[in-house]
Amino acid sequence: MTRIMSTEDLIPVIAKLCMDACYHLSDNVIGALKAAYEKEESPYGRDTLKLLLDNAELASKEEMPVCHDTGMAVVMMEIGEQVSWVGKPLEEAVNDGVRKGYTEGYLRKSVYLDPLNRVNSGDNTPCVLHTEIVTGDKVKITVLPKGGGSENMGTFTNLVPADGVEGVKEFVLKSVLAAGGKACPPIVVGVGIGGTMDKTTLIAKKALLRPIGNRNPNQYYKELEEELLEEINKFGIGPLGMGGRVTALDVHIEYYPCHITSLPVAVNLQCHSVRQATIEL
Amino acid sequence: MENRTIKMTTPLTKEKIKDLNIGDIIELSGVIYTARDAAHNRIKENYENNRKQPIELEYQIIFYVGPTPAKPGKVIGSAAPTTSARMDKYVEMMLKQGITGMIGKGERADYVAELCREYGACYFLSIGGASAMIANQIKDVEVVAYEDLGTESIKRLKVEDLRLIVGIDSKGRTFQEEQVKKYKISK
Numbered sequence: 001m002t003r004i005m006s007t008e009d010l011i012p013v014i015a016k017l018c019m020d021a022c023y024h025l026s027d028n029v030i031g032a033l034k035a036a037y038e039k040e041e042s043p044y045g046r047d048t049l050k051l052l053l054d055n056a057e058l059a060s061k062e063e064m065p066v067c068h069d070t071g072m073a074v075v076m077m078e079i080g081e082q083v084s085w086v087g088k089p090l091e092e093a094v095n096d097g098v099r100k101g102y103t104e105g106y107l108r109k110s111v112y113l114d115p116l117n118r119v120n121s122g123d124n125t126p127c128v129l130h131t132e133i134v135t136g137d138k139v140k141i142t143v144l145p146k147g148g149g150s151e152n153m154g155t156f157t158n159l160v161p162a163d164g165v166e167g168v169k170e171f172v173l174k175s176v177l178a179a180g181g182k183a184c185p186p187i188v189v190g191v192g193i194g195g196t197m198d199k200t201t202l203i204a205k206k207a208l209l210r211p212i213g214n215r216n217p218n219q220y221y222k223e224l225e226e227e228l229l230e231e232i233n234k235f236g237i238g239p240l241g242m243g244g245r246v247t248a249l250d251v252h253i254e255y256y257p258c259h260i261t262s263l264p265v266a267v268n269l270q271c272h273s274v275r276q277a278t279i280e281l
Numbered sequence: 282m283e284n285r286t287i288k289m290t291t292p293l294t295k296e297k298i299k300d301l302n303i304g305d306i307i308e309l310s311g312v313i314y315t316a317r318d319a320a321h322n323r324i325k326e327n328y329e330n331n332r333k334q335p336i337e338l339e340y341q342i343i344f345y346v347g348p349t350p351a352k353p354g355k356v357i358g359s360a361a362p363t364t365s366a367r368m369d370k371y372v373e374m375m376l377k378q379g380i381t382g383m384i385g386k387g388e389r390a391d392y393v394a395e396l397c398r399e400y401g402a403c404y405f406l407s408i409g410g411a412s413a414m415i416a417n418q419i420k421d422v423e424v425v426a427y428e429d430l431g432t433e434s435i436k437r438l439k440v441e442d443l444r445l446i447v448g449i450d451s452k453g454r455t456f457q458e459e460q461v462k463k464y465k466i467s468k
């Protein structure tokens with residue numbers, strides 16, 4: 001059965017997702033920050049986490065952005081294969097939604113139209129849109145406003161197969177260490193292993209969508225996540241790099257099959273301001 | 282907290298900041314200015330071409346910040362520091378023109394600590410991402426230059442008890458480095 005949907009209907013929906021993501025941290029994130037506060041031993045670190053929790057509460061109450069860097073909007077859509085669109089082209093409608101959300105929601109306009117000639121688009125478009133065709137007739141939309149502080153600390157490398165899991169660990173740890181306090185820890189570390197370069201970085205970003213505390217269902221990767229989390233929290237970087245026990249809230253790994261000669265790894269970092277909003281239509 | 286909380290008022294002369302120590306909590310009141318990458322770049326062009334700067338820099342504090350637009354009835358939207366390391370290359374040029382402090386987030390290149398020592402300046406840490414709360418410590422905003430840069434324009438802010446931590450003091454010591462060492466667990 002074909003389900004007819006209008007792209008125009010997406011505009012207000014996406015606008016609201018942009019605003020909601022920027023104003024309200026989820027219960028999952030608040031819970032993780034509270035747990036970090038309990039665990040933190042450094043007085044400066046604890047003080048910082050307390051301020052972040054107070055800030056999140058204030059932002060939500062006042063409907064103000066939790067963080068002033070409301071990012072470039074990453075929009076991920078899972079579109080059921082039975083859906084047939086009418087109305088303007090999908091990408092145009094999605095950008096209309098982003099424009100509306102960032103303008104009417106008083107969010108920051110942080111997008112340059114050209115990376116070298118650097119002219120602001122004025123309305124935070126275009127977004128980065130990822131679409132995936134899935135079974136069924138539903139549409140799932142996630143908006144992930146991604147600030148520069150943590151995004152700019154992302155890394156990618158092509159290891160050789162002989163580097164193995166030790167090479168992967170070393171690369172992930174090195175990336176987190178280099179980011180230090182600049183990525184606004186406590187962070188969520190998204191790791192993509194395998195695929196081709198494009199796929200590796202995409203699954204590293206998708207790893208950030210998994211709720212904090214949820215592990216990879218594969219036992220091997222689950223244990224790797226736990227080991228990396230423990231190692232990262234030994235660095236002492238702490239909240240906002242002020243020193244402390246909690247540098248990462250979690251490590252999420254996604255993997256994908258890869259070529260016999262390859263072992264690509266990508267690390268995408270998410271700052272403490274974990275802003276995401278999702279809807280299923 | 283291990284350190285003192287000190288109330289200070291701008292302008293911060295070298296004399297006023299020379300006894301600050303890393304880790305001191307400062308509650309700053311008075312006028313400060315915003316500048317980020319694009320504004321620093323223009324200040325640098327002026328400097329190199331002996332053109333007049335749009336603001337007097339002597340004894341001023343520069344806040345690396347780009348706020349969100351203000352909602353109706355508010356003086357400013359959300360505001361918190363951006364990553365200071367991107368401005369490292371401009372620090373010496375700014376110190377030469379007399380600024381005495383910078384406010385931002387995150388670690389800086391080693392030479393910035395050295396420059397703070399040489400010029401008797403400080404780097405203050407603010408809390409990255411605590412933007413709704415910091416906005417409440419900003420009482421007045423006026424764009425004073427480069428309006429075309431939008432969020433990156435130079436703004437004069439009037440702050441009240443803006444909460445900061447001394448990240449690099451005028452002796453060239455670095456707070457974050459010291460703290461991280463304390464909590465690092467070696468293999």
Ligand code: SF4
Pocket residue numbers: 067068069070146147148149150182183184271272273362363409410
């Ligand atoms: S890294 Fe995150 S919390 Fe820090 S300034 Fe950027 S968006 Fe805000």
